[in-house]
Amino acid sequence: MPTDIALPSDQTRPAPPPLLPRVGMVALRVLTPVCSVLALWYLAIWFSSLPAFVIPRPERVLDVLWVDRAFIFVNLLATLKVATIGFLWANIAGIGLAILFDLLPPTRHMLMPAAITLRNVPYIAMISVLMLAFGDSILSKTAIVALSGFFPVLVNTMAGLRAADEVQLDRMRILNASWWQTFSQVRLPYAIPSIVAAQEITGSSSIIVAIAAEWMISSTGLGYVINHAMQNYRGDQVYAVALIATGLSFVIYSLVHALGGRLDWRVAGEQRRG
Amino acid sequence: MAAAISIRNVSRRFGDNWALRPVDLEIAAGELIALVGPSGCGKTTMLRIVADLQEPTTGEVRIGADSASEARRKRLLGLVSQRPAVLPWKRAIDDVRFTQKIAGRVGFDPATVLREFGLEGHETKRARELSGGMLQRVNIASAMAHDPSVLLMDEPFAALDEMKREEIGEWFDRELATRPKTVLFVTHHIDEAVMLADRLLVFSPAPGRVLEVVSVPVPRPRDAAFRQDPRFVAIAAHVRSLLAQQVEAA
Known part of the structure; x- marks a missing residue:
């Protein structure tokens, strides 16, 4: 006669929460901010008495998103291209410089002042100079995204590399470990949480900076769409782009956050335990 | 035969302040030497100089025929820190x-x-x-x-409670019997030092200098009963009085 045996997995793993409450929680997390934004939007329309081209109704903006979808989508792709390439360059430059400073400390004194100076030059001036040098090209737009993003990556990576536990570093020294062994096995894992934090900032802001650059100098991208809409008194189109840009930044932040959680040994450890 | 560790005229100064006055010591292979003294007396500095993690101001350390630096490069040293690595x-x-x-x-x-x-x-x-x-x-x-061949231990059991500390200390002594090592063991816990060590290097308060080298003439490993042994009590009392005199004088 068959006997019911409690399998080890049944004993050790806690039962997952019922599906319905989980779905309910996710829905609540999504609906709450959406509803509160919509509520504030309608309140602003009712109480401000501003014309519809300045503050259109949400349903009008959704309508624009549908009707102008082809135009918006083509320009969205252009913005994504600029933001992605700029983001990659920001990381190559930021992480690369931080590694160089760790490997050859004197280079930090040589290059850090230049990095700080670049950080503090007004972006408007920089975009103008890049426009004069390279015109409305992918190079000038990605350069400004990279320049705005590399500094947080650099500073966070440097701080992360310095965060390695001294007892671990002593252990590596006593074992006569090479620079690469110490870097890859101790310093880099300790730096991961800081690098992830930098990605959360740079990843989402690269979209915003790309749009700003396009708004100033470009004939493509969401920035250009805003420019075009303003010239034609199309506030609804501006709102549509703003909605897309905000959603995109939010999605990028969430993706980086989730991916970073998998790389972050502290979070990953908690998840394994949890 | 060369000593397992030879410490010759080793001192360390930070700016105008002496962290460690000159120390001379020969340690035989398989010996466990405890460095005992109040906080800030230079015990850890001594250990880090032997580990080649710090340069001495004067003197030199030899591990067998090698300098401390050569010994580290040959991976002859093991380090156990207070905070686990x-x-x-x-x-x-x-x-x-x-x-x-x-x-x-x-x-x-x-x-x-x-x-x-x-x-x-x-x-x-x-x-x-x-x-x-x-x-x-x-x-x-x-x-x-x-x-x-050499194990350098910097207050390895300090974070543990008293019972656990005694238990792991006795366990470690038994382990050394199966895997003999020359050990330099920093502690400010006098009973632990007497329980584990062949010799105790008793340091004065800062600036650290060696007050006395105290032998524990009882073969290792030692079991818990040794704590009741009159020799244990006498040696621990002697070390305590040495340190107490220094603190009073300071």
């Missing part, structure tokens, strides 16, 4: 293997040793899943994994 993202057994991989030398089978260290069933746990005592055992196993 177990990598938080590695499982216990992988951390032991990690030492062997970096050192390029396999001193023993990690699984066997973790079992002998009383960690059977905990091999795949990470640092945060282990108790303080278990974690320190993994730390010691990792420090010994490449079979160093």
Whole structure:
């Protein structure tokens, strides 16, 4: 006669929460901010008495998103291209410089002042100079995204590399470990949480900076769409782009956050335990 | 025959302040020397100079025929710090293997040793899943994994409670009987030093100088009963009075 045996997995793993409450929680997390934004939007329309081209109704903006979808989508792709390439360059430059400073400390004194100076030059001036040098090209737009993003990556990576536990570093020294062994096995894992934090900032802001650059100098991208809409008194189109840009930044932040959680040994450890 | 560790006129000064007055000491192979004294007396400085993690202001350290630097490069040294150096993202057994991989030398089978260290069933746990005592055992196993001839221990049991400290101390003494090492052991715990050491180097308060080298003429490993032994009591009392006189004089 068959006997019911409690399998080890049944004993050790806690039962997952019922599906319905989980779905309910996710829905609540999504609906709450959406509803509160919509509520504030309608309140602003009712109480401000501003014309519809300045503050259109949400349903009008959704309508624009549908009707102008082809135009918006083509320009969205252009913005994504600029933001992605700029983001990659920001990381190559930021992480690369931080590694160089760790490997050859004197280079930090040589290059850090230049990095700080670049950080503090007004972006408007920089975009103008890049426009004069390279015109409305992918190079000038990605350069400004990279320049705005590399500094947080650099500073966070440097701080992360310095965060390695001294007892671990002593252990590596006593074992006569090479620079690469110490870097890859101790310093880099300790730096991961800081690098992830930098990605959360740079990843989402690269979209915003790309749009700003396009708004100033470009004939493509969401920035250009805003420019075009303003010239034609199309506030609804501006709102549509703003909605897309905000959603995109939010999605990028969430993706980086989730991916970073998998790389972050502290979070990953908690998840394994949890 | 050359001493396992030879410390000759080793001192250390930070700016105008002496952290350690000149020390001379010859340590035989397999001997366990405890460095005892109040906080800030230069015990850890002495240990770090032997480990080649700090330069002496004067003098030199020889490990066998090698300088401290050569010995470190040859991976003859093992370091056990007060805070375990177990990598938080590695499982216990992988951390032991990690030492062997970096050192390029396999001193023993990690699984066997973790079992002998009383960690059977905990091999795949990470640092945060282990108790303080278990974690320190993994730390010691990792420090010994490449079979160093010299083990340098900086207050390794200080974070443990009194009972656990005595228990792990006795366990460590028994382990050394099966895997003999020359050990330099920093502690400010007098009873622990008398229990474990062949000789005690008693340091004065800062600036540290060696007040006396006290021998413990009882073969190791020693069991818990040794704490009741009149020799244990007498030596511990002597060391205490030495340090008390210094504190009063200061």
